Structure formats: structure tokens, C-alpha cells
Amino acid sequence: MEFIASFSGGKDSFLAIKRMIDKGHRLAGIVVSTNYSSGKSWTHEIEKAYFGKISEVLKCEVIFTDSDIENYEKKFEIALEKFKNLGITTCIFGDIDIKEHIRWNRERCKKSGLVCIHPLLMEDRKSILKEFLSINIDTKIIKVKNQEKNKKYIGKLLSKELIEKMKESGESDFDICGENGEYHTVIDLKSAENITKIKKLFFDGIYLDNASTCFPKAIGVATEIENFVENDSYSINRGTYMNSYKLQSKIIDVRDKVVDLICADKDFNCVFSPSATFSINIILNGLLKNGDMIITDNNMHNSVYRTVANLKKNGVKEFKISEFDDIKYELYNNKVIFITLVENITGKFCFADLEYGSEEYIQFLNKCKKRGIIVVVDAVQAICEIDFSICSFRKDIANRKDITNDSKNIKDNDVEDLYKKENYSNNVFEQNYSESIKDRIINNTTNTRLIYADIVIFSSHIGLMGVEGLGISIISDGIADKIKPIIFGGSGSISNSYEMPEFLPDKLEVGTINLPAIVGLGKAIDYIKYIGIEKIIEKKHKLGHKLRNKLREIQSLEVSGNGSFCSVSVKDGDDSMIGFELDSGYGIMSRVGIHCSPIVHKKLGTFPNGSLRLSVGYYNDENDIDNVLSAFRNILI
Incomplete structure (x- = not known):
């Protein structure tokens, strides 16, 4: 179960979280009641920066209520609703037995549609305090009830002995847990950041x-899938009942979310398959036949390389290129250009010149249009690694004289000026572009790269942070009729015909698709949009940059990489042994070998041994990187 916690920074709310995690539940976020005027938490009066850092340690999101006394309740409910929209169903509190507090918590959750849980409810004070102190997390007294009499305790570390002293000097009804406000505590940030303590409490190893x-x-992904299996596991396109229709509408919504996430034109369709590898096979085998030619790059994953190798056995010709300038397709009768956006070893952004704006780009569009060449893009490693948008100007742009004639003067930042040209806006953006891409580019809210393609292929389980078993193809209507189905069977539509339907997605989606993975993907996209693609990329790249730079200080290592990727080779050593020691000795999970990309390793000069690859994710943090660096130093120095 994924849950959120009302978190004060103190021992009881921390213990409540720990108990839930110990039972196998996942902390999704913390809600902190903050005073709008002071910018601090209400009761404990702790700065926001503290909660930001503790949320990084706990690998969760944080929402501040920023309320005043008049709207305190409403702002708390709004915070809960934000998490509910991400798929969270439960909120926990650290209160023990004060009835007014428990009632208030339950009312806020009820109004927000969440389940309310109190992990410490009605428990013995001594057992609670004993359990917390056994964690050995440094905790300081931050506030006391009787300031004049007990101010000497402020800043002291919480201990059994200190509680005894406070009890002796306190009132006769002194609560040893401070439930009545006798004292308030805060988890010491340095102690929380101590990776040897916090990791053992909350996480099993470091995943890279x-x-x-x-x-x-x-x-939200796990919760959504669990809810689907328990309540909505119907068939779509086949069931003639309302629940099936509702589910089908939900799947259509997910398709729209996928297309909107990469800001694709309105004439793109989302087609699902069992994996990106399946998608590549379906697309390339459906497009190419004996005598056709495909242009490929030297950044291919085996899912492409092996598919093309098999096509060559059946008479398809291949022309390999290494850089964009090598595309001499006017000399060849080629049908498909297959481009890798981000390669699998170092995370290099390939074919940057294909971005909208360069003279070569415009020439590229014109030649593709003139010769009917189909551009297929492998974006498996590009999602949430670079901020890109897909466009298909097949209908309009190739014949636009005002664009091609001015191409020498076009730069990446000139998209807004082009959009403002009357003859341009009426023909491209207004007709074909989604509101998302117009907003992101015209308002310059991102560093979005505009990339031309007819088909984009990626998967759910890498950059999108969904589950395995789901490939995604975004296909332009303009070339849909050129793809012949290679797998046949029931689609739930036009069932009286022995032929596959001619329209997408039914033409290429055979049998029962992976509905649990699809509904989970919808929640993953909700989460990505909540955080913001830019923030996800920025965090991953910042950590990747630090990792590479610090590893380069170790003389026995050869280090390369871009963005969130770090590829490491040990000079005169065995990468696999380092990978084994990282895992067995330090709980650091990496990948060693060819990474299904021998053609890239040959280009890099690391074939046949490959490399040790460390790839950063959004849930990694500075502590993870510091721990990895320390482990490498211990092993190699």
C-alpha cells in the first residue's frame, strides 16, 4: 500500500511512518502544516528547508499547507486531495489517544476521500518511547511547555534519562511522550542523513x-494496478456492458496522456504492445519487404540490431550511418530511417542536428517528404532524460517556402517568432499541434527539443516509471496505412471480417492488451506531470554529473557518460568483480556487461568486455551518490 503521512518532524510521526514501512508499505509523501505568515510548521515551528531535506532522505514528496488559522482545515484537505489525485488512498498520523486530534484527522481524511490510520493508536506510552529510542536516530527537544522552567532541555538529545529528569521537574500528570504538549521533538537532520542508519531502516540497498x-x-502506480485487479479487471472492446465501456474510456484517456506527454501532433495515435522490442518488430517488419532499404545509426540496441539483421535475411537492404551528415539518402531508394535519440551506454543525445531550426533539418524534412521516407525514432532511453516533443510536418512543412528560404537564419530560440508569422501559424501549429506543445514552446517554459518523426517507440518501465510489459508506439496518421500487421487475431472490432481492421490502434493491437500496466502508466504520467519533466531531468542530470566527475578522480577508472548515465571501465581490472563487490558489500545495484548494445561498445572501444553502468533515477539522492563514491574508493584505492 502507498500512503502519505502527516509529519511534524517529531518522534511520534516518524515512528508511525517506520511502522508502516516495516509492514511493507511505501511512503509516498508527507503533509506538513505550515504557517503562511511565518513560513514555518505550526506547532514545532520548524523551517521548510528541513522538511525538504528530510523528504529527500525518506525518498518521498512533500506538500506544505501554507495556511492561516482561518483556512487551516481547508488547506490541509487540499494537500490531501493533491496526493489523492496521484492515486494515494491512505494517510497516517502519529497521534496516540487524544480524542479531539483523532476526530479531526478522521474528518479531514473523510472529506478528502482518504482512509485514516493511526499506527500508534491507544498504545502504552512506555512501549512507544522504548521502541522509538531503540531506533537510535538522534532526536532533539525543540520546544517545551513551561519555557521558563524547562528551557534548559531545549536542544538536548532525547533519551530515557532525559525524560526521567523532565518528568521529575514537571507536573504530576507529565506525559512521557509529550502528547499534551509537554515537549516537542525534531529528528536530527544529520542523523537522518547518516546513510548507514536511515538506509537500514527504510531501504534495502541503492538502486542505480x-x-x-x-x-x-x-x-500511484502500484495502488492503481491493485485497484484495477480488485475492482475493474474487465475486458475492453469486447464487453457489451457499462463497466467495460467505462474501462475502455479510461484506456483512451491513458493513450491521450501518453501523446500529450511528449506533446505530439494531434494526428498521432498511441499503440500498445508487450514491450518496446515488440513494438520495434511490429513496426519494422510491418513497413519493410524484400528490396526495401533502411538507414540505421551506430547507436542501436539489440532490439533494433537483431530485427534489422533478420530483415536483411529476407532481402531488406541496410545503409549504416554514424553521424547526421552521413545521411546521403538521395542516393538510395530507402524507405525507413531509424534513429536512436539517446544511446544505451553513455546516454549520449544522438543526432542533435535533427532538432527543429537548422538548415540541415529543413533539408531533411523536404527530402523525406519528397521521397516518402518514414522516420522511426527509438526514444526508450530519451523519455525523462531529454525534454523533447515530436512533430510530423509531412502535410505542410516540406513545401513552406517562407521556412526553407529563411532556414539559414533559424535558431532554436526562434520558434516563437516563426509561430507569430501569420502564414505559419495558420498552417502548422493551429491545425496540428496540441495545446501542451504550444504552451511549452511559445511560452518558453522548457528547453523542449522539437524532433521530426513519423513513429516514436518507447516503453513504460524506464523513464516513465511504470511497470514492465508495456511497449508504446506513437504513430502518425499519415503513414498508418503503410504498416502491414504481422500478428493477427482478435481485436474486438470488425469481428465479422477475416482481415485485421485498417485503423489504429486496432490494426496493430492483437488479443488482450496489458490493461493493468496501462492503467498504471496513466498514474505514472500523472505523477511525472505533477513533478514536472524539467525537474525530473534536472535532478537526474545533476546527480549523474556529480557521480561522473568524482569517479574520474580515481585514476584506475575510465569514466564516460551524459545526463543520468555513467559508464565505468576498470583499467587492467574486471568490471564484473567490481559490480559484484558493490552489490555484495555495499548494496549498490548496477549493471555490468554489454547492456544489449554491442554495436555501441564497438564504437566506444569497450567491446567485447563492455562496462559497468550506473544509471541514476529520480528517486536517487545525494546520499546515494556519496555512498557509491565511498564504495568505489574503498574497493579500488
Whole structure:
């Protein structure tokens, strides 16, 4: 179960969280009641910066209520509702037995549609205090009830002995847990940041294999899938009953979310498959036949390389290129260009010149249009690694004289000026573009890269932080009729025909699709949009940059990489042994070997041994990187 916690920074709310995690539940976020005027938490009067840092340690989100006394309740409910919209169903509190507090908590949860849980409810004070002190997390007294009499205790570390002294000098009804306000505590941040303590409490190891599959998954994914299996596991396109229709509408919504996430044109369709590898096979085998030519790059994953190798056995010709300038497709009767946006080893952004704005880009569009060349993009490693948007100007842009003639003067930042041209806006953006791409580009809210493609392929389980078993193809209507189905069977539509339907997605989606993964993907996208793609990329790249730079200080290592990727080779050593020691001795999970990309390793000069790859995810933090660096130093120095 994924849950959120009302968190004061003190021992009881911390213990409540720990108990839930010990039972196998996942902390999704903390809600902190903050005073709008002071910017601090209400009762404990702790600065916001503290909660931001503790949320990083706990690997969860934080929402501040920022309320005054008049709207305190409403702002708390709004915070709960934000998490509910991400798929969270439960909120916990650290209160023990004060009836007014428990009633208030339950009312806020009820109004927000959440389940209210009190893990410490009605428990013996001595047992609670004993359990907390056994954790050995430094906790300081931050506030006392009788300031004049007990101010000497402020700043002291909480201990059994200190509680005895406070009890002796306090009132006769002194509560040893401070439930009546006798004292308030705060978890010491330095102690919380001590990785040897906090990791043992909350996490089993450090995961740095996010380029293989993201872990943990986005908040809301597990809850949504569990809810689907328990309550909505119907068939779509087949059931003639209302629950089936409702589910089908939900799946359509997820398709729209996927297309909108990469700000694709309105004429793109979302087609699901069992994996990105399936999608690549379906697309390339459906497009190419004996005598056709495909242009490929030297950044391919085996899912592409092996598919093309098999096509060549059946008479398809391949022309390999290494850089964008090598595309001499006017000399060849090629049908498909297959481009890798981000390669699998170092995370390099490939073919940057394909971004909208360069003279080569415009020429590229014109030649593709003229010769009917289909551009297929592998974006498996690009999602939430670079901020990109897909456009298909097949209908309009190739013949736009005002764009091609001015191409020498076009720069990446000139999109807004182009959009303002009357003859341009009426023909491209207004007709084909979604509101998301117009907002993101015209208002310059991101560093979005505009990339031309007819088909984009990626998966749910890497950058999107969804679950495994779901491939995604975004296909332009303009070339849908050129793809022949290679797998046949029931689609739930036009069932009286022996042929596959001609329209997407039914033409390429056969049998029962992975509905649990799809509904989970919808929640993953909700979470990504809540955080913001820019923030996700910024955090991953910042950690990746630190990791690479510090590892380069170790002379026995050869280090390369971009963004969140770090590829490491041990000079005169065995990468696999280092990977084994990182895992067995330090709980650091990485990947060693070829990474299904021998063609890239040959280009990099690391074939046949490959490398040790560390790939950062959104849920990693500075402590993770520091611990990895320390482990490498211990092993190699």
C-alpha cells in the first residue's frame, strides 16, 4: 500500500511512518502544516528547508499547507486531495489517544476521500518511547511547555534519562511522550542523513540500474494496478456492458496522456504492445519487404540490431550511418530511417542536428517528404532524460517556402517568432499541434527539443516509471496505412471480417492488451506531470554529473557518460568483480556487461568486455551518490 503521512518532524510521526514501512508499505509523501505568515510548521515551528531535506532522505514528496488559522482545515484537505489525485488512498498520523486530534484527522481524511490510520493508536506510552529510542536516530527537544522552567532541555538529545529528569521537574500528570504538549521533538537532520542508519531502516540497498528498468515505480502506480485487479479487471472492446465501456474510456484517456506527454501532433495515435522490442518488430517488419532499404545509426540496441539483421535475411537492404551528415539518402531508394535519440551506454543525445531550426533539418524534412521516407525514432532511453516533443510536418512543412528560404537564419530560440508569422501559424501549429506543445514552446517554459518523426517507440518501465510489459508506439496518421500487421487475431472490432481492421490502434493491437500496466502508466504520467519533466531531468542530470566527475578522480577508472548515465571501465581490472563487490558489500545495484548494445561498445572501444553502468533515477539522492563514491574508493584505492 502507498500512503502519505502527516509529519511534524517529531518522534511520534516518524515512528508511525517506520511502522508502516516495516509492514511493507511505501511512503509516498508527507503533509506538513505550515504557517503562511511565518513560513514555518505550526506547532514545532520548524523551517521548510528541513522538511525538504528530510523528504529527500525518506525518498518521498512533500506538500506544505501554507495556511492561516482561518483556512487551516481547508488547506490541509487540499494537500490531501493533491496526493489523492496521484492515486494515494491512505494517510497516517502519529497521534496516540487524544480524542479531539483523532476526530479531526478522521474528518479531514473523510472529506478528502482518504482512509485514516493511526499506527500508534491507544498504545502504552512506555512501549512507544522504548521502541522509538531503540531506533537510535538522534532526536532533539525543540520546544517545551513551561519555557521558563524547562528551557534548559531545549536542544538536548532525547533519551530515557532525559525524560526521567523532565518528568521529575514537571507536573504530576507529565506525559512521557509529550502528547499534551509537554515537549516537542525534531529528528536530527544529520542523523537522518547518516546513510548507514536511515538506509537500514527504510531501504534495502541503492538502486542505480534505472536505464534497465526504473525502481521504485512512480507514486500511484502500484495502488492503481491493485485497484484495477480488485475492482475493474474487465475486458475492453469486447464487453457489451457499462463497466467495460467505462474501462475502455479510461484506456483512451491513458493513450491521450501518453501523446500529450511528449506533446505530439494531434494526428498521432498511441499503440500498445508487450514491450518496446515488440513494438520495434511490429513496426519494422510491418513497413519493410524484400528490396526495401533502411538507414540505421551506430547507436542501436539489440532490439533494433537483431530485427534489422533478420530483415536483411529476407532481402531488406541496410545503409549504416554514424553521424547526421552521413545521411546521403538521395542516393538510395530507402524507405525507413531509424534513429536512436539517446544511446544505451553513455546516454549520449544522438543526432542533435535533427532538432527543429537548422538548415540541415529543413533539408531533411523536404527530402523525406519528397521521397516518402518514414522516420522511426527509438526514444526508450530519451523519455525523462531529454525534454523533447515530436512533430510530423509531412502535410505542410516540406513545401513552406517562407521556412526553407529563411532556414539559414533559424535558431532554436526562434520558434516563437516563426509561430507569430501569420502564414505559419495558420498552417502548422493551429491545425496540428496540441495545446501542451504550444504552451511549452511559445511560452518558453522548457528547453523542449522539437524532433521530426513519423513513429516514436518507447516503453513504460524506464523513464516513465511504470511497470514492465508495456511497449508504446506513437504513430502518425499519415503513414498508418503503410504498416502491414504481422500478428493477427482478435481485436474486438470488425469481428465479422477475416482481415485485421485498417485503423489504429486496432490494426496493430492483437488479443488482450496489458490493461493493468496501462492503467498504471496513466498514474505514472500523472505523477511525472505533477513533478514536472524539467525537474525530473534536472535532478537526474545533476546527480549523474556529480557521480561522473568524482569517479574520474580515481585514476584506475575510465569514466564516460551524459545526463543520468555513467559508464565505468576498470583499467587492467574486471568490471564484473567490481559490480559484484558493490552489490555484495555495499548494496549498490548496477549493471555490468554489454547492456544489449554491442554495436555501441564497438564504437566506444569497450567491446567485447563492455562496462559497468550506473544509471541514476529520480528517486536517487545525494546520499546515494556519496555512498557509491565511498564504495568505489574503498574497493579500488
